[in-house]
Amino acid sequence: MSQNRISYAQLLETNNLIQTCSDETYWLCVTRTVQESKLFPVPAYMMLSYLMAFYRYPSLLRKIESGMLAEEIGDRARNMGMKIQNPSIGWALPGFYLLGREWLINLGLLKPTDAIEDVIYVMDFWKRFQLSWHRNDGHITNKEFGHRAQILPESRLQVFHADMYDCRAGDELHQAAQAFMASASQYGFLISCESRISLHNSGPYKLADDRELIIRDFMDLSESDFPWLDDVAKGVPHNNITVTMAVKDCHFYLVDDWGSFESQPGFKAEQLVGVGLYTSDNLSDGYMPVGMDSREELIKTFRSLNDKIKDATTQLWKRIAGWKRDQMIDAGAITYFAIIKDLSHVAGVYDVHDWMKIDERAERFRPLLNDEFSRDALGELVGLVSHPSQQVMEYTMAQHSNKPTRMYSNIPYAVLKGEPYTVTCGPVYPGVTCLPEKKDAYNTTRGTITLAEYNRLSQETVPPVLAEKYRYLCDNWVKYHAGTPLADDMYKVDQAHSRRLKGKGSMLKRADIEKLRG
């Protein structure tokens, strides 16, 4: 093997990124309880998904970058509520891949020196995406920002702020919005086979001394990628729904890389004082308002969506309750593994066989995955951190636990000086599934279309706010160029669908927005 393909600097950076993920994954896992379900064999599908990620992510990420670079996809991600945020890219992309690698090391089927060009590439892809997605807050993860996610530029925040409708506990809008969010959360857990990965929160943003803004995304709700949503989710009109929430007298001190929040005092429904409703995907002009022309229309829209989601929940639950265990494992493993699938949609290179199948290399391990082994192997991997590969020299005090452990093995530097290594686990191998084949129908903001059409449109579409002339105009540039024709034009793009800000340009400040709200 050539000794010149990898540099010391590359390895130093890769190992730093691996350790960053290792520390945060431990914290996320031990501050949450074990995911359990009487319906789904959750640990079994999780363990399978990690192997799928190890074997397929490197090839699939390279395929995605043949269509669009990671940092450009990161730019797109700031402009919509699609499943390329947290926990998908921010945590799961490196996490699932590294968990698969770690498990295989403990099975004796892998060395820490194997597939190291894959490992370097996956971590580098993650870094470039994350830095781009977090461009406005200047961090690589929510963790690095003290568990905060301020992703959006001022132009978008002003529209969310201006167009939000006030509400208070007991009024019709409050009740309708709250009921919708409860149903959509529950539906999200069911779609995602008990995991929270259809749900995402970002922020907080300061609206006033006593109010903060949280952005809540509900994703993959309609007939789109998952075969198990074919037909049963046909009635859900939007695949991705974003709710903007103004919250009073409640500080969100933690928004983590799983997209969960904590507040002081604990958030209660009566603290919700404003809401807005949007949909988006990679084919839309950013966030498109839904039912936002009047308060009455918004109430009606929330109620209608709530009814449709409840209906889909019941139909989907009945479908799942009739499944065999292997079908449940397939759906869960695919949900987890394909948590990053929307990268392929944005790049316009999505293929059902890439994302909705169990790679045959991972499939070999299915007979191991009874409930007990899966529970214990997973618990040791992410909670106890007790697998042999995770034990390090006794002087070590790991972040959070103070124990001599490390969740993910780094790449030994000795590969730079003669230690044998391998570069890649190879291309995508054929896949299998016990689930029905996916129907060729994808609900997008351009209507329900075929996959070929979706890929074609994805390749052609550049959201107006990301046109080349605006792409590098950040908030710091606006600070010194507000009121110029270029800055005004850029703000007007985000304001194009705004009820209150259409055509207002770039000179408004937060207090002006508050006045406009009346």
Place this chain on the structure above:
Amino acid sequence: MAKLYVDSDKFGYQAASPTVEAFHSAIKDIVRTKLAKSGSDWASFVFDKSYELVAASDMRNVEKMLLDAGHKFDWSAAISPRERPDIYKPAAGTSDADLKTFSFEHPDAKTAPADKEGRELRGIGDNVAKFPNNTVGIAHYIRSPDQVLKYLTEGVPADAIAVIDDSGGTLTAPILEHFKGVICAGGSTRSHLGILTREYGVPCLMNARISGIRNGDPVEIEVTAAAKTAEAYQKGVEMTANIWRLKRA
């Protein structure tokens, strides 16, 4: 047999779980044997020959090894013992017949004789959200999709307080909002079930340690207690709410 890279490990010895250790040791033996038989070096084995040589049939043999030794596996999803009752421990409390006598029996359940109002303390739990009044209802155990389907078809009984040991949000998805209350013998206030009951405004105690509550018992849950915060979990602060059994009418 060939020697594996992980066979020389200064700090790692074995997995903590006996089941995991048994499985992993058996798989490593398979890899050693197949690597030696292949006559290949590691580089041509790891991402090429091993894909065919280490097969699903080997993994089935690993599970069989433990079963042949008399081991029965714990189950968590109801579907698992239903499909393969031969490999799992018996699934109690999942049928109507079982539920006539079934009860959760937590070793640390806090109990006390009936107070002057006739309420017998049968356990404690972590309150998800504070309500102005305690919730009183009838205990109904829910441990399988069949029970959920029955309620989905026939309707959830009036005043039902679901007694569940699944802190997830999917088992009871289509009927959760119809419960008067929930007692969950697992998870925390941050579990999926905790999140959902808070969103729906359904009174709920998580991490419940209870004893002696049977199907059909009238119960009262102390949801007037303070909600247990994330900070309380992190600092190990005890913040509990009581669960009482009331006299049957």
